[in-house]
Amino acid sequence: VPSSKQPDATTTMVCGYCSTGCGLNIHLKNGEAVNLTPTVDYSVNAGMACPKGWEALSVLDCPDRGTMPLLRDDQGRRVPVKWDIAVRAFCDSFKKIQERHGKHSVAFLSTGQIPTEEMAYLGSLAKFGMGMLHGDGNTRQCMATSVVAYKQAFGFDAPPYTYQDFEESDVIVLVGSNLCIAHPIMWQRVCRNPHEPEIIVLDPRTTETAAAATQHLALKPKSDLALLYGLAHILIAEGWINDKFISQHTEGYVDFRRHVESFTPEYVEQVSGISKERLHYAARTIHRGKRVSFWWTMGVNQSYQGVRTAQAIINLALITGNIGRPGTGANSITGQCNAMGSRLFSNTTNLLGGHDYQNAAHRQKVAGVLDIDESHIPTENSWAYDRIIEGILRDEIKGLWVICTNPVHSWINQNTCREILERLDYLVVQDMYHSTETALEADLYIPAAGWGEKEGTFINSERRIGVIKKVAKAPGQALSDFSIFRLVSHYWGCEEMFSRWQQPEDVFQTMKELSRDQPCDITGIEDYRMLDDRGGIQWPYPEGCQDEQSERRLFADGQFYHPDGRAKMLFEDPSEMPEPPNPRYPYLLLTGRGSASQWHTQTRTSKSSVLRGLYPLSPYVEINPQDARNEEIRPDSLVTITSQRGSIQAKAFVTPTIQAGQVFIPMHYETTNQLTHAHFDPYSRQPSYKNCAVRISPAHVP
Numbered sequence: 027v028p029s030s031k032q033p034d035a036t037t038t039m040v041c042g043y044c045s046t047g048c049g050l051n052i053h054l055k056n057g058e059a060v061n062l063t064p065t066v067d068y069s070v071n072a073g074m075a076c077p078k079g080w081e082a083l084s085v086l087d088c089p090d091r092g093t094m095p096l097l098r099d100d101q102g103r104r105v106p107v108k109w110d111i112a113v114r115a116f117c118d119s120f121k122k123i124q125e126r127h128g129k130h131s132v133a134f135l136s137t138g139q140i141p142t143e144e145m146a147y148l149g150s151l152a153k154f155g156m157g158m159l160h161g162d163g164n165t166r167q168c169m170a171t172s173v174v175a176y177k178q179a180f181g182f183d184a185p186p187y188t189y190q191d192f193e194e195s196d197v198i199v200l201v202g203s204n205l206c207i208a209h210p211i212m213w214q215r216v217c218r219n220p221h222e223p224e225i226i227v228l229d230p231r232t233t234e235t236a237a238a239a240t241q242h243l244a245l246k247p248k249s250d251l252a253l254l255y256g257l258a259h260i261l262i263a264e265g266w267i268n269d270k271f272i273s274q275h276t277e278g279y280v281d282f283r284r285h286v287e288s289f290t291p292e293y294v295e296q297v298s299g300i301s302k303e304r305l306h307y308a309a310r311t312i313h314r315g316k317r318v319s320f321w322w323t324m325g326v327n328q329s330y331q332g333v334r335t336a337q338a339i340i341n342l343a344l345i346t347g348n349i350g351r352p353g354t355g356a357n358s359i360t361g362q363c364n365a366m367g368s369r370l371f372s373n374t375t376n377l378l379g380g381h382d383y384q385n386a387a388h389r390q391k392v393a394g395v396l397d398i399d400e401s402h403i404p405t406e407n408s409w410a411y412d413r414i415i416e417g418i419l420r421d422e423i424k425g426l427w428v429i430c431t432n433p434v435h436s437w438i439n440q441n442t443c444r445e446i447l448e449r450l451d452y453l454v455v456q457d458m459y460h461s462t463e464t465a466l467e468a469d470l471y472i473p474a475a476g477w478g479e480k481e482g483t484f485i486n487s488e489r490r491i492g493v494i495k496k497v498a499k500a501p502g503q504a505l506s507d508f509s510i511f512r513l514v515s516h517y518w519g520c521e522e523m524f525s526r527w528q529q530p531e532d533v534f535q536t537m538k539e540l541s542r543d544q545p546c547d548i549t550g551i552e553d554y555r556m557l558d559d560r561g562g563i564q565w566p567y568p569e570g571c572q573d574e575q576s577e578r579r580l581f582a583d584g585q586f587y588h589p590d591g592r593a594k595m596l597f598e599d600p601s602e603m604p605e606p607p608n609p610r611y612p613y614l615l616l617t618g619r620g621s622a623s624q625w626h627t628q629t630r631t632s633k634s635s636v637l638r639g640l641y642p643l644s645p646y647v648e649i650n651p652q653d654a655r656n657e658e659i660r661p662d663s664l665v666t667i668t669s670q671r672g673s674i675q676a677k678a679f680v681t682p683t684i685q686a687g688q689v690f691i692p693m694h695y696e697t698t699n700q701l702t703h704a705h706f707d708p709y710s711r712q713p714s715y716k717n718c719a720v721r722i723s724p725a726h727v728p
């Protein structure tokens with residue numbers, strides 16, 4: 027290390043990519059970050075980091091960082107302007123739209139990747155200050171299903187676990203989760219488990235995680251709900267259940283037992299392709315486990331029946347009494363670094379702190395804490411993401427503010443997204459980078475600071491609140507999202523409403539008050555310093571909490587959040603796949619994460635030369651060797667993949683890890699969502715990214 031780069035100090039903060047929330051030591055020279063190493067004494071990662079974490083600083087410095095607001099002129103050119111001109115243009119345009127089309131004709135789409143304080147500010151500004159009703163986050167695309175599943179089953183959106191459970195289980199059941207690459211540090215914790223656990227993976231693909239499992243149930247796509255009911259059927263029929271736990275802590279068991287009676291091993295074998303013997307063996311493994319934990323991610327969440335599938339997993343934990351003890355739990359793992367903050371404080375469909383817009387007492391409490399007139403708080407929930415997009419199509423939404431997300435790439439019906447956004451009277455995009463597919467469409471682009479260039483807190487998958495800090499200066503005139511929201515408040519004329527929020531930690535103090543007496547009560551956390559000193563703190567942490575443990579889990583007393591204290595068992599018959607393979611489109615397309623070094627739409631990861639070197643830069647499609655032979659497709663040749671929505675090209679990766687009749691394309695490539703079918707879970711409105719019918723053929727190369 028040259029002496030000019032020799033660090034003179036070190037500080038710690040949490041990583042800004044995924045929901046694992048690893049601790050990173052940031053090494054500083056004159057107060058500016060020069061490099062980083064994973065924090066050894068942080069309970070989450072104990073000195074480990076994945077490639078994205080190691081490269082977290084490198085993506086801050088790149089040519090397409092926004093340094094000035096860019097306003098589109100009459101000729102369609104993007105012209106750099108000063109902040110006051112930009113924010114005035116934004117406010118004037120949105121106000122004009124509201125005058126012409128009503129207050130609710132402007133909306134926002136946000137993210138799971140900004141600090142909780144910024145989310146809370148955004149939601150309050152947009153709804154209480156600017157009069158919007160509709161605003162949602164890109165978290166709708168990854169974990170809305172789990173939110174609804176938990177709320178209905180437990181009475182609050184409360185993932186019950188702590189990462190220590192990965193090391194304490196003797197049976198680990200992973201459903202639709204490629205932990206090994208999607209959450210590599212969590213997988214490392216599984217590998218550290220000293221109990222030699224049985225690892226049961228339910229996944230149609232032989233993923234890296236499935237290959238390392240002791241039992242891989244390579245079920246037919248979307249037969250997961252039937253298979254989970256089949257496991258419940260066997261557990262109940264064999265008497266491998268916990269009667270005491272069921273009778274004392276749950277509701278709905280008798281109806282659930284009746285429901286799963288028809289999911290016999292023979293029936294499930296036929297539906298899922300998993301033999302009744304293997305199914306029985308998996309059920310026996312669960313029965314023999316003393317500490318069984320059930321985990322799920324996007325394979326479950328991104329489905330047209332995701333909520334009921336997640337609840338089928340929850341029911342397995344409930345009937346076997348595997349919840350509230352070390353090494354157990356019905357555990358959803360979320361995706362983005364602050365998806366959990368978004369779930370609680372973003373003020374989108376939930377009122378701040380897990381309150382309910384439709385509950386008068388909740389509105390009164392929030393108005394009291396914020397010291398605002400209750401009339402500013404909407405009495406109904408926002409539309410979900412898909413309904414906001416539809417609202418644009420129907421000319422009900424005319425102005426849109428997009429914050430740190432890239433729907434032109436990520437939206438499930440990508441072909442229509444650009445056209446839909448063009449219908450808007452005004453599109454504002456606030457992002458670190460001026461060249462995302464969505465930013466390039468904007469009437470106004472405003473440059474935001476990123477992780478490492480501002481302060482705040484993130485909440486990770488195990489409910490741990492961790493601190494992020496400013497260790498680098500944002501380029502040019504880029505501002506933190508917090509500062510941008512303050513500017514918008516000023517030019518909108520509602521800054522008085524938020525005058526108590528001079529810095530992010532002021533919002534944190536308000537969040538504490540809002541959480542009082544809620545399941546997510548954090549009134550016992552004094553300030554950022556306390557979070558820093560403790561290595562993060564898991565919620566709940568109410569005032570007077572003496573709990574010094576670094577690992578805390580929920581439901582140790584068997585008390586859930588419904589008024590009767592019982593968990594509810596919810597269930598429903600599996601529904602038909604919306605677009606099954608057919609003679610014209612005979613293959614089923616699966617999508618998902620492709621590598622531990624890629625992230626979402628690659629907005630950030632593509633900026634790191636190290637990360638770019640760790641995965642193929644152009645799209646590839648996984649094809650089974652038998653299908654490749656039938657379609658005369660050679661390895662590494664160019665393939666055309668066509669669905670009813672569009673046609674794309676990708677390189678053939680011929681591999682037996684994908685079953686015949688299925689193909690897989692990573693979600694990170696710009697073209698993938700030109701194929702996907704816009705279908706949604708009816709309860710969570712989460713898009714079903716993982717199943718649509720396609721055909722494949724060798725590409726015609728001129």
Ligand code: SF4
Nearest residue numbers: 041043044048076079
């Ligand atoms: Fe960051 Fe997630 Fe990697 Fe940890 S696992 S270093 S939180 S991206």
